[in-house]
Amino acid sequence: MEVKITDYSQGKVNYVEYLVSNLSFDQLNYLNDNLEEETNIIGDNLSVKMYFSDELYPFQSDVAKFRLDxxxxxxxIEMNIFLSSFLEDM
Known part of the structure; x- marks a missing residue:
């Protein structure tokens, strides 16, 4: 499984959007059907959009602004670990 951040924003709505690839058909459908986050299947990939409060937004700190990469x-990496552990219940 590969996880890439494709979009993020902090403002009125704080969110991070991930594109998850290299999933089996069963994994793709399991995550789409069971995650509480906003999900969409795009071809063979899964898009996951997570919303955050100001306090939990992962790119809010001053350090993040200088070391964003x-x-x-x-x-x-954290999303990959979360999804891997979620798939263990499959």
């Missing part, structure tokens, strides 16, 4: 990579 590091924060994006960490967030992609």
């Amino acid at each position: 590091d924060f994006i990579a960490r967030e992609e």
Whole structure:
């Protein structure tokens, strides 16, 4: 499984959108059907959009503004771990 952040925003609505690829057909449908987050199947990939409060938004700190690539990579890794653990219940 590969997870990439495709979009994010902080403002009136704080969100991060992920594109998840390299899933089996069963994994793709399981995640789409069971995640509480907003999901869409796009071809063979899954789009997951998560909304955050100001306090939990992952790119809010001053450090994130200067080391954004590091924060994006960490967030992609954390989402990969979350989805992998979620798939264990499949």
